[in-house]
Amino acid sequence: VSRWTLEMPSLSSNLDDTSLYYLLEEWALNPSGINMKMFLIPPVVCLVAGVLIIPTILFVIFSRFSIRQETRYMLLGNALLSDLIYLLFYTLSAALNAAHVHLPKEACVLLLFLLAAAYCGGLFTAAAIVLDTYIAILFPLRYIAILPPSRTRKMIVLLWMCSGAFPGIFFLVLSSTHSFVPCVLEMCSVPVILILTLNGTDAVKLCFWLSNTVIFLCLCLIFCCYAILYFKTKQSGIWEGICSRASVTFLMHNTVLFFYFFPLLALFIESFLCINVVIRLQTGIWVSLTVCNVLMILPKVLFPFLYGLRYREISASLKSIVRRKHLHLVSPAPSPS
Template identity: 90%
Template sequence: MDISGCASVRRSNATVRRLREIEFNSSSGLDDTTLYFLLEELALTPSGTNMKMFLISPVVCLMAGVLIIPTILFVIFSRFNIRQETRYMLLGNALLSDLIYLLFYTLSAALNAAHLHFPKEACVLLLFLLAVAYCGGLFTAVAIVLDTYVAILFPLRYITILPPSRTKKIIVLLWMCSGAFPGIFFLVLWSTHTFVPCVLETCSVPVILILTLNGTDALKLCFWLSATVIFLCLSVIFCCYAILYFKTKHSGIWESICSRASVTFLMHNTVLFFYFFPLLALFVESFLCVNVLIKLQTGILVSLTVCNVLMIIPKVLFPFLYGLRYREISASLKSIVRRKQLRMVSPAPPPS
């Protein structure tokens, strides 16, 4: 790691810093070298108040996720009849991915807010784990929609198409793809030496995203390939839901707005909207920032909002709006609560 280079940035005097702030707040005229230097300085000297405010959402969402996600996972894996069903295995896999993402991202945000610096290898490992967890949740969301598609349109052949043994293999395949997809990108970036030491030392995901779009061709290629994969996942989900709606609109399940099918459909689309809207906002902000239509500082603030708020909230909404909609899971949770209440009530003493 280039420790001396990072230290020289920290020792910049006030006059030079003021000139950089003027340059930073301008909306044009930044070459690649200046952009790297400004973003490195931003990563090394962030506003403590702003960073702590952006830390609130990850911490609150992690606390809520830790309370509900392990409980649902316990219900799924402790009941044989539940863990043998494809939809519950996929649900458990999605919840596990979301919990891992919440843990690692909150750890990263907390360390950044505390101004603690990473070894370069630790930052790369953390970014890789975040990418694997996020890809795992994204690919599992697509698998859940495909499972619903097969269950509704091919109910008599559903067990033959997706038996429990095949579902387990699909889950293993999902994790392999989740590790291989970001792994290839990280190997490309590592081989081309496009990581920035000072930024990796701080390991700020929003800053690294901005650098990705203003970096080398390899970085830009990785970013836009990721955007393409996400767009394909969204297209598959949208097509499946559209086909399901047109295939079942004459069956009578959509007649009432308050019917279970309508409410479930609305819940699923709400969760998916919260999953993909932050990515859309991030791509729009990235396009505007690359084309110098917004200030660099504005782009950083938008990236912080998207990464620390909009991309975290769906991870907590998913178990509440999606997981608890299943009757078996909600019934199991209620039975667990009742047992605890009965154990807490001591028996009355016998009459003397």
């Protein structure tokens, strides 16, 4: 019997425990190197795209006093920062697993915590952005009084505290129940961890389903706010024409919302099928790899393009920076005296 089997706590699952142990051990030792490297391509591409655009937008936001004093831009900057952190740490995790580098348990737990905190930060900030838009459109005369810059900064601090406390509580529960099975397996892969949670102890399963519930509630809040905004402003005339700015903005926002919602729906369906032994463990791992390495990181790189560049002030500032650099490069040399 391998040392992974000896150290692993008992699992309450419909799957055969011994088969699960050996399948996961075989996956850890021989995880189809070529296929794993192919799954590394989407995170790397998204990280490169994110590094090229996100710091530029953040520079525009924080370098201009008039922009960084507005609530919508402070929330946008916070969301972009969360997404950039998530892209960095997830790509690092995917690269380490593709290179078969095994992290110590403490490093694995820290990496997972940072990923969870960054993901929650991005999701909670996205919900805050929708609430900000909701208040700005439905209560325009009271908007400044409701969300002044000072209150927005406090709200951002609160968002980060919630983003750290939410996964922190679950990690403490898992630590107290000795349920960090993935770290015992020396396998710090998020897709594999998602599979393990479905076959773990009751505490692990409870944390998994509570996390899904909170995420779905956030997405439902975002969807309800968009629906209310649409019906409240339907008679105002801003939706006339399919190419109107309101229609295009609404379409882009819902596109990002879809890319946030669909991966979670896919994970929920895959979880249900795994629990009821409709699909094999290997199939579940491949589905989790596809969802985590492609679908869950795609909105992180779409967000700055569909949200950030839609703001006139940010796009105008970027154009002025590019124009200034172009003029500096082509300016003629001074004539000799």
